[in-house]
Amino acid sequence: MAATDTNPGTDRVRIAASSAPMLTREQNRVIWLLLSAAFVAILNETTMGVAIPHLMVDLGITALQAQWLTTSFMLTMAVVIPITGFLLQRFTTRAMFVTAMSLFSAGTLIAMLAPGFPVLLVARVVQASGTAIMMPLLMTTIMTVVPPQSRGRMMGRVSVVISLAPAIGPTLSGFLLDAVGWRSIFAVVLPIALLALAAGARWIHNLGDTTKAPIDVLSVILSALGFGGIVYGLSQIGGAAASTSNAAEAAAGAASTVALIVSLSVGVVALGLFVWRQLRLQKVDDALLDLRVFRSANFSLAIGQMVLLSIAFFGAITVIPLYMQNVLEVSAFETGLVVLPGALAMGFSGPLIGRIYDRWGTRVLLVPGSIVASALLWVFTAFDETTPVWEVAIAQTVLWLGLAMSFTPLFTASLASLERRFYSYGSAVVGTVQQVAGAAGIALLIAIYSAVSADAAAAGSSQVAANAAGAHAAFVIAAIVSLPLIVGAFFIRKPDEGEYPPPPAH
Numbered sequence: 001m002a003a004t005d006t007n008p009g010t011d012r013v014r015i016a017a018s019s020a021p022m023l024t025r026e027q028n029r030v031i032w033l034l035l036s037a038a039f040v041a042i043l044n045e046t047t048m049g050v051a052i053p054h055l056m057v058d059l060g061i062t063a064l065q066a067q068w069l070t071t072s073f074m075l076t077m078a079v080v081i082p083i084t085g086f087l088l089q090r091f092t093t094r095a096m097f098v099t100a101m102s103l104f105s106a107g108t109l110i111a112m113l114a115p116g117f118p119v120l121l122v123a124r125v126v127q128a129s130g131t132a133i134m135m136p137l138l139m140t141t142i143m144t145v146v147p148p149q150s151r152g153r154m155m156g157r158v159s160v161v162i163s164l165a166p167a168i169g170p171t172l173s174g175f176l177l178d179a180v181g182w183r184s185i186f187a188v189v190l191p192i193a194l195l196a197l198a199a200g201a202r203w204i205h206n207l208g209d210t211t212k213a214p215i216d217v218l219s220v221i222l223s224a225l226g227f228g229g230i231v232y233g234l235s236q237i238g239g240a241a242a243s244t245s246n247a248a249e250a251a252a253g254a255a256s257t258v259a260l261i262v263s264l265s266v267g268v269v270a271l272g273l274f275v276w277r278q279l280r281l282q283k284v285d286d287a288l289l290d291l292r293v294f295r296s297a298n299f300s301l302a303i304g305q306m307v308l309l310s311i312a313f314f315g316a317i318t319v320i321p322l323y324m325q326n327v328l329e330v331s332a333f334e335t336g337l338v339v340l341p342g343a344l345a346m347g348f349s350g351p352l353i354g355r356i357y358d359r360w361g362t363r364v365l366l367v368p369g370s371i372v373a374s375a376l377l378w379v380f381t382a383f384d385e386t387t388p389v390w391e392v393a394i395a396q397t398v399l400w401l402g403l404a405m406s407f408t409p410l411f412t413a414s415l416a417s418l419e420r421r422f423y424s425y426g427s428a429v430v431g432t433v434q435q436v437a438g439a440a441g442i443a444l445l446i447a448i449y450s451a452v453s454a455d456a457a458a459a460g461s462s463q464v465a466a467n468a469a470g471a472h473a474a475f476v477i478a479a480i481v482s483l484p485l486i487v488g489a490f491f492i493r494k495p496d497e498g499e500y501p502p503p504p505a506h
Contacts, residue, residue, distance in 0.1 A: 027145045030093070030204050031154070034138040037101055037196045039161045041131040044108065044189050045073065046169030048124075051182050058182060059117045069124050071235050076128035078231040078435050079224045084136040085428030086288045089211045094204045096137050101197035104130030108193055112186035132431070139427040143415045148495070149358055155412045156354025159404060164347040171340065216281060219288035222274035229267025231436060234443040236260040290425040293418055298493060302414035303429065305366075305488045307437045309373070309410070312482040313403055315441030316377060316475065319449055323471040324392065327385055327464055338393045342400030349401060353408045361494035362409045369405025370489040374482040376402060380475040385468050406485070409494070416495045441481075445474040 023031070052066045059066075088096060107127030114120035138158065146154045176184040236256045274289075281287040294300050317339070324335045356365060376399040383392065411430065418426045453470030457463060 023145060023147075023150075026203075026205070031138075031142060031145070031157075033196065033200050033204060034097070034134070034141055035157060035161055037097070037104075037193075037200065038134050038138050038158075039165050040189060040192050040196060041104055041134050042162060042165035043169045043172075044104075044127065044186075045131060046165060047173035047185050047189075048073070051173055051177055051185060054177050054182050055117075055120075059120070061117050065117060068121060071232070072121055073124050073128040073131075074235070074435070074439060075228050075231055076125050077132045078227040078432070078439070080129055080132035081136060081431040081435060082223045082227055082289050082428055083220060084133055084431070085290065085425035086215060087133070088137060088140050088424035088427070090215070092205075093137070093141060094200070096133060097200045097204050098197065100130040100133035100137065101193060101200060102130070103127070104134075105190065105193040105197055108186050108190045112183050112190060136424065136427040136431050139411070139415065139430065140424045143423040143427070144420065148416060151412050151416060152354040152357030152408065153351060154354065155357075155408050156350035156352070158411065159350030159353070159408050160347040162407075164343065211285075214286070216277070216286060216288050219274060219277055219281065222270050222277060223288060226267050226271030226274045227432065227436060229263045229265075229270060231267075231439045233260050233263030233267055234436075234439045236263065237443040237447040287425075289428055290422060293422050293426045293429055296417040298417040298495065299414050299426065301488060301492050302410050302417070303433055305406075305485060305492060306410055306414075306430065306433050308481055308485050308488075309403070309406055310434050310437035311441035311444070312377060312478045312485075313373070313441070314438035315445030316380065316399075316478040318442045319445050319471055319474045319478075320380075320392070320396065322446075322449060322467070323383060324389070326467040327383075327471060328387065328389060328392070329464070330389060334389070338389060338396060341393060342397040345397055346400040346404040349404050350408060353404055354412075357409045357412060357494065362413050362492050363490065365405045365409045366489035366492060367486070369402045369409075370482075370485040372402030373399060373406060374479065374486055377475065377479040377482050381472060381479055383468075383471065383475070385464055406489075410492070413492055413494050441478075445478060448477055449474040 048070055052069065055061065055069065056066045091099075104127055107123045107125070107130065110126060111120055111123035114123055142151065142154050142158070172188070173185055176182075176188065236259045275291065278287045278289055278291050282290045282292055294303075320339070321335045324330050324338065330338075353365060376395055379395050414430060415423060415426045449470040451470075452473040453466045456466035456469040461469065
């Protein structure tokens with residue numbers, strides 16, 4: 001039989017968390033500051049994709065070099081996020097916020113003043129280091145201070161942040177690039193980041209207990225090699241699958257294939273050693289990423305659901321712009337306008353979905369949400385050269401609504417299934433899963449798109465028809481991946497208010 005927590009202080013904290021009718025003014029202020037900072041960080045992250053063509057011209061770099069501005073950001077996130085579980089246990093909320101926003105602000109300043117590509121690349125790594133801390137910090141803080149009966153509503157606010165920022169980012173970036181130049185993107189973000197940093201340093205205080213456990217350097221190294229190797233390897237799939245119609249392309253494809261095999265091999269081995277070491281260290285509560293979070297079946301099911309959702313969703317929304325510009329032959333600006341309504345719908349529906357979760361639980365949202373998301377991905381498989389743009393816009397909007405009905409209950413139910421002392425580790429797992437699964441989905445679907453398009457073109461199809469075939473194949477894979485989501489939606493539940501599993505025996 002599991003051990004029972006007999007600590008009276010812990011009991012008082014649990015009772016207060018489950019019975020408090022509302023947040024204090026100070027707690028609300030902290031959460032809003034964290035939400036604002038997260039919005040700025042995600043907004044910055046989504047502006048770079050549109051800027052890459054301009055950077056290639058202004059900095060005189062190749063497409064492969066320019067791609068490193070996004071790959072390096074993704075790699076840094078994959079390396080730092082798994083460590084945040086320990087950092088949030090070891091350091092205060094205020095210290096972590098100030099560190100995150102200082103790194104982000106410094107990176108933004110360096111990027112704005114960068115004289116060339118190498119310095120800009122360093123700036124992106126520094127920015128990503130701060131961004132990687134921010135979302136786990138936000139999620140852990142919400143789970144720590146928000147009463148169970150209000151967590152869905154608060155997670156709805158988070159969904160506003162994670163959907164509105166990507167909706168606004170590309171549009172803002174496109175306007176600034178055309179009107180001023182690429183440095184203006186960072187010039188606009190910097191004062192907002194500095195304001196958030198100053199406000200946080202002034203008003204944010206610690207909202208949880210800290211530990212004095214020493215950091216395990218070997219775990220950090222294994223984590224960096226494991227998650228970093230896997231994400232980098234996945235980023236090479238597109239190059240390995242690219243056309244080899246000439247000697248240069250064949251050489252580049254061979255190099256990508258070698259990098260893919262070596263990186264994934266190193267990543268898998270290092271990740272296995274990382275897991276083994278965490279299982280040993282968690283016996284004395286010294287793990288860098290405590291894997292006892294997976295002893296909760298509900299948490300594990302929700303994480304599995306997030307993996308499939310991230311693969312299908314992030315892969316599909318990456319292929320959509322390629323389909324629109326290369327098959328329907330619309331401009332980048334028109335593509336942005338097609339994506340915008342769905343992102344806005346997801347953002348504005350977030351608080352309502354959160355209230356529904358608080359009142360009715362997971363199934364009323366997850367079951368229809370997964371059905372809608374999967375059904376729309378199957379609709380995408382019917383898109384071809386003759387599909388009207390308005391049909392794509394409607395389908396995209398409905399897909400985002402289905403995703404909104406899935407992400408908020410998954411975030412909330414997964415973390416609510418854990419003990420309070422595991423919230424930071426759970427947040428780190430959620431962030432890592434999204435990062436790695438999203439990278440896998442993007443890499444897989446782009447590789448399929450590229451390979452099928454190249455084969456169709458080599459077989460004599462026009463370039464537009466070849467691109468349509470590639471998009472169709474990618475959407476079919478995304479739709480197939482989404483099917484298990486419908487089954488999984490029936491098994492994930494909302495934990496009872498005040499339900500805190502007893503600490504598992506070592």
